[in-house]
Amino acid sequence: DGGITQSPKYLFRKEGQNVTLSCEQNLNHDAMYWYRQDPGQGLRLIYYSQIVNDFQKGDIAEGYSVSREKKESFPLTVTSAQKNPTAFYLCASSSTDRGNSPLHFGNGTRLTVT
Amino acid sequence: KNEVEQSPQNLTAQEGEFITINCSYSVGISALHWLQQHPGGGIVSLFMLSSGKKKHGRLIATINIQEKHSSLHITASHPRDSAVYICAVRKYSGGGADGLTFGKGTHLIIQP
Secondary structure, three states: OOOEEEEOOEEEEOOOOOEEEEEEEOOOOOEEEEEEEOOOOOOEEEEEEEEOOEEEEOOOOOOEEEOOOEOOEOOEEEOOOOOOOOEEEEEEEEOOOOOOOOOEEOOOEEEEEO | OOOEEEEOOEEEEEOOOOEEEEEEEOOOEEEEEEEEEOOOOOEEEEEEEOOEEEEEOOEEEEEEOOOOEEEEEEOOOOHHHOEEEEEEEEEOOOOOOOOEEEOOOEEEEEEO
16 A cells, blocks of 8 residues: 555654654655644644755754655654754655645654653 | 634534534635544545535535635544544645645544
């Protein structure tokens, strides 16, 4: 079955450490997205990519980095520069960008930094 | 004021009840999405609509572009419908870098 796989489901890190969250899709989608979800807030876009080897900052990109070396993979690195990294992170993909095609989401990674 | 407002924030109902969740927005849009987030965190896209009405099983989504309002209805609700329902709009201009602005979600609990 096609879908998006995020790993791990839960991640614990010490403050000051970089951590990379995995996102893989086998839907042959061009566009991929990383969102952050905090309690009581709507999803916020961190980074997105429309094509391999290209990506753009979203609304809250500071302290994060991404790469898109393969169409099916879009890993997110939470760096030590991110002031408040504890959150739920969701990866998504769509066949075209700009929100006019259905989004497919992974099951998310819950990151806790202490 | 948020550009996308959902109501109610929380809703508890009995199994079998007809459920309505509302989404109002204050900007021009080209599309509106309804998403369902399960207790484990995964999100499923339910509907994407730009006009009229769509139906899938017990779920119905409607949108009134003139009134800038959309509703998600669940008929014959069941405990497995318990989830957070999220409304997101694709703005004609602005919005997030992906063109989407998300509501904060409606937390629905269906009791047996």
